[in-house]
Amino acid sequence: MANFHDKVVYQAYPKSFKDTDGNGVGDLKGVKEKLPYLADLGVDMLWLNPFYISPQNDNGYDVADYTSIDPLFGTWEDFDSLVEEANKHGIDLMLDMVLNHTSTEHEWFQKALAGEEKYQDYYILRELQEDGSLPTNWESKFGGKAWSKFGDTDKYYLHLYDVTQADLDWRNPEVREELYKVVNFWLEKGVKGFRFDVINVIGKDEELKDADDGVGKSHYTDTPIVHEYIHELNQRTYGQYDDIITVGEMSSTTVEHGIKYSNPDREEMSMIFSFHHLKVDYKEGEKWTTMPFDFLELKRILDEWQVGMDEGGGWNALFLNNHDQPRANSRFGDPENYPVETSTMLAQTIHFLRGTPYIYQGEEIGMTNPDFDDIDDYVDVETHNAYKELKEKGLSEDEIMDIIKAKSRDTSRTPMQWDDSKHAGFTDGEPWLKVAENYKTINTENEENSRKIYNYYKELIRLRKEYPIIQEGDYEALELDHPSIFAYVRTLDNEKLLVLNHFYAEEDSITIPDELAEMNATYLIGNSGERQLESSFKMGPYETIAFLLK
Numbered sequence: 001m002a003n004f005h006d007k008v009v010y011q012a013y014p015k016s017f018k019d020t021d022g023n024g025v026g027d028l029k030g031v032k033e034k035l036p037y038l039a040d041l042g043v044d045m046l047w048l049n050p051f052y053i054s055p056q057n058d059n060g061y062d063v064a065d066y067t068s069i070d071p072l073f074g075t076w077e078d079f080d081s082l083v084e085e086a087n088k089h090g091i092d093l094m095l096d097m098v099l100n101h102t103s104t105e106h107e108w109f110q111k112a113l114a115g116e117e118k119y120q121d122y123y124i125l126r127e128l129q130e131d132g133s134l135p136t137n138w139e140s141k142f143g144g145k146a147w148s149k150f151g152d153t154d155k156y157y158l159h160l161y162d163v164t165q166a167d168l169d170w171r172n173p174e175v176r177e178e179l180y181k182v183v184n185f186w187l188e189k190g191v192k193g194f195r196f197d198v199i200n201v202i203g204k205d206e207e208l209k210d211a212d213d214g215v216g217k218s219h220y221t222d223t224p225i226v227h228e229y230i231h232e233l234n235q236r237t238y239g240q241y242d243d244i245i246t247v248g249e250m251s252s253t254t255v256e257h258g259i260k261y262s263n264p265d266r267e268e269m270s271m272i273f274s275f276h277h278l279k280v281d282y283k284e285g286e287k288w289t290t291m292p293f294d295f296l297e298l299k300r301i302l303d304e305w306q307v308g309m310d311e312g313g314g315w316n317a318l319f320l321n322n323h324d325q326p327r328a329n330s331r332f333g334d335p336e337n338y339p340v341e342t343s344t345m346l347a348q349t350i351h352f353l354r355g356t357p358y359i360y361q362g363e364e365i366g367m368t369n370p371d372f373d374d375i376d377d378y379v380d381v382e383t384h385n386a387y388k389e390l391k392e393k394g395l396s397e398d399e400i401m402d403i404i405k406a407k408s409r410d411t412s413r414t415p416m417q418w419d420d421s422k423h424a425g426f427t428d429g430e431p432w433l434k435v436a437e438n439y440k441t442i443n444t445e446n447e448e449n450s451r452k453i454y455n456y457y458k459e460l461i462r463l464r465k466e467y468p469i470i471q472e473g474d475y476e477a478l479e480l481d482h483p484s485i486f487a488y489v490r491t492l493d494n495e496k497l498l499v500l501n502h503f504y505a506e507e508d509s510i511t512i513p514d515e516l517a518e519m520n521a522t523y524l525i526g527n528s529g530e531r532q533l534e535s536s537f538k539m540g541p542y543e544t545i546a547f548l549l550k
Ligand SMILES: O=P(O)(O)OC[C@H]1O[C@H](O[C@H]2O[C@H](CO)[C@@H](O)[C@H](O)[C@H]2O)[C@H](O)[C@@H](O)[C@@H]1O
Pocket: 058, 061, 098, 161, 197, 198, 249, 250, 251, 252, 253, 275, 276, 323, 324
């Protein structure tokens, strides 16, 4: 298996990264054009969200042809040239594999609809229950029920996500064979990494039943058979190579399963994304609410995953941002008053934990949530479903828009802010999603703040490569119940790395335990300049600092 503990992954959302043909949608040529930027930042791998042929109902996660390039994003020539040029810059490509479901426009689903039994067996089709209710009472993760009528038959098909994303039946060996062919196709194209979309929900129970909670997750999440499928996927595809990096997106998973998915002895995946730490601002567990984030809970969850995965030989993908999440600095900091401090502190918190850091486009320059007031400024299908549901619940327009501004997936999908020209230098046309209002001050060319943040990321990446303790050190939290500071220590042999991250604007102090305070401390990096370690260590607004101790 590839050694990846020294690597950093950058996620580009192609649709919003850089448009070169003026159609308002980012493209592969745009990604290629920006490779020198990524190489300068120092990242090793570039994860691209889906760019395959798709009706784009869920921005490409509704794949209609797995081994194609949507003309919206470019051509085969553009793809080959991107791989070649990326390699010249020392960057490998990681592609997104959406293997839980296909678009209902996929040829397989269309043939199934036309009556071909072979393809009907590719999907999960069921009849109504005797009492006339849907095959199960499960909910779709995008709102509403998880079953829709299958053409003019008396059957219903399962869709855990959008109504146009039909779940594949992994219990059918022919389906698995088809999907292995897809992965092998891209391996032969020179791809060196895969991100597997919601891969832990592929193993639905054999007998589908109503869920006691009316939601249904336990009937398809982390079921025992998922591990068998992922092991088989590994053996039949990327496991045959020794330099491929894989990350599984694990919906509502547990540490116990996280270990199984990513412990190399089990030959499943290199690492996993888990999401519990990004639900600490969900009121009573409900996403479409607003609530100040629960800092102690954030630390508790990160700590649980750090310790648990380490003990079980698993490996975490480290992230606070992605294309589904609100911008972390808007969520956990104060980018208005402390733009550089907030962004660099959050970055350091993540980059020095045990695992592989992922940078989502724009976080390295301090991009924030936009301030779009009108529902028509949002494109995301989940957001529009939520808007309707919140209306039905009787919330006012203002209340709904406050929630949407804080939680919509479009908050992080606004176009990349390259410069202060029209549409932030993203496109010469009309962008598919509006650019955030603050692009004049937050953009890659802004020396004031954005460049400072970028340079800080650059240094964090460089340090990971220089210091084995960042790559391999054990993790231990300090004073986990501290109300404003997340402090932790990494240890490798007789060396320690002390990392102190202050999550609030009001000054606060932390007591450094004697056994650490008495060691020989060297300042490594911080966002408020070089400082000496003291046993009562006072921290300024959103300050972050790290010391090497010997
Ligand atoms: O919140 P969780 O239940 O833990 O799930 C994690 C994420 O899962 C979904 O994301 C991915 O699949 C979707 C369907 O293909 C796609 O729309 C999305 O862009 C993918 O990243 C879910 O949509 C996310 O909100 C969850 O964070």
